[in-house]
Amino acid sequence: xxxxxxxxxxxxxxxxxxxxxxxxxxxxxxxxxxxxxxxxxxxxxxxxxxxxxxxxxxxxxxxxxxxxxxxxxxxxxxxxxxxxxxxxxxxxxxxxxxxxxxxxxxxxxxxxxxxxxxxxxxxxxxxxxxxxxxxxxxxxxxxxxxxxxxxxxxxxxxxxxxxxxxxxxxxxxxxxxxxxxxxxxxxxxxxxxxxxxxxxxxxxxxxxxxxxxxxxxxxxxxxxxxxxxxxxxxxxxxxxxxxxxxxxxxxxxxxxxxxxxxxxxxxxxxxxxxxxxxxxxxxxxxxxxxxxxxxxxxxxxxxxxxxxxxxxxxxxxxxxxxxxxxxxxxxxxxxxxxxxxxxxxxxxxxxxxxxxxxxxxxxxxxxx
Ligand code: UD1
Numbered sequence: 083x084x085x086x087x088x089x090x091x092x093x094x095x096x097x098x099x100x101x102x103x104x105x106x107x108x109x110x111x112x113x114x115x116x117x118x119x120x121x122x123x124x125x126x127x128x129x130x131x132x133x134x135x136x137x138x139x140x141x142x143x144x145x146x147x148x149x150x151x152x153x154x155x156x157x158x159x160x161x162x163x164x165x166x167x168x169x170x171x172x173x174x175x176x177x178x179x180x181x182x183x184x185x186x187x188x189x190x191x192x193x194x195x196x197x198x199x200x201x202x203x204x205x206x207x208x209x210x211x212x213x214x215x216x217x218x219x220x221x222x223x224x225x226x227x228x229x230x231x232x233x234x235x236x237x238x239x240x241x242x243x244x245x246x247x248x249x250x251x252x253x254x255x256x257x258x259x260x261x262x263x264x265x266x267x268x269x270x271x272x273x274x275x276x277x278x279x280x281x282x283x284x285x286x287x288x289x290x291x292x293x294x295x296x297x298x299x300x301x302x303x304x305x306x307x308x309x310x311x312x313x314x315x316x317x318x319x320x321x322x323x324x325x326x327x328x329x330x331x332x333x334x335x336x337x338x339x340x341x342x343x344x345x346x347x348x349x350x351x352x353x354x355x356x357x358x359x360x361x362x363x364x365x366x367x368x369x370x371x372x373x374x375x376x377x378x379x380x381x382x383x384x385x386x387x388x389x390x391x392x393x394x395x396x397x398x399x400x401x402x403x404x405x406x407x408x409x410x411x412x413x414x415x416x417x418x419x420x421x422x423x424x425x426x427x428x429x430x431x432x433x434x435x436x437x438x439x440x441x442x443x444x445x446x447x448x449x450x
Contacts, residue, residue, distance in 0.1 A: 091183025204235025
């Protein structure tokens, strides 16, 4: 029996690992698949809700690292995960995405001589000021295998001399979760609860440090929301980082009494998906939402200077909007008044990526 550990830590990791855990069930006599949760995200709404919605089993180990500076968070994951690796002796560690838990777990495993496979490897924004970009570069540099979601990742890894035979274009496990959860959206009451109807509102999320950690930038974004609210209702589920900064910078006044802006706490996966599916369009600075809207053929304005997911712009319904007031307002006006470009869904974003990953792990990596 071989052991594979998949590491999750923050909200966008859960939907990437849930389908892999399900796909490993087929190999339960050959592979013991363990989920390790670092505890980077720990609030019920940022973590447990996703385990329920995605029907994930409880993690085999919970490391309880919590919040902290980047160094603290990374270091705490490394110390705790090293103990798990020494106890469980995995044959392979799977890390996903680009959060601090990803690089911390990869570095720990590699130093113990355990091979690492990076699910969603190879993505590059080119912006080294983003903590996620450092996590991506560093994780890929020490991973033995990369499972990639789009052609740009193959180009990036090849340019960085990653061995070509260890790159596998498998598709997107996040879209596996989307396929899994879409039928359940029918039971979500989130639209009724908030008095919303199909295509009548815009769904917005912002949490990137570059958008919410500077008072002027956050103030500008709230003013843009105020502008848009004159034409459409806005549903705004708030990430804890964003909420804390709105309070600390005393910016609540810009939007507090606006009846067309509906503030919500962070939502579970099914409710969020239901809102995305029925929105007129989406405004975000998230990575995963760019992909989910592409898969749903929903129009998305990504309020960032770069994206590590260019396929969503090249063939999907995503647009990259430089996050300055006049650009965002112009993009909103185009969205409200002009015909919208149709997008296509990348071929292997078909809901079967985790099955492909598990087959490669079992047959080629572990050679069972
Ligand atoms: C992290 C990821 C980011 C991802 C995001 C999704 C890194 C570097 N960043 O950013 O790539 O897009 O998750 O959500 O790994 N907090 C809570 N409850 C929680 C978690 C966090 O209140 O369950 C608060 C804490 O005050 C914390 C702050 O949010 O200091 C930020 O959390 P952190 O995990 O450091 O980064 P995120 O901004 O969530």
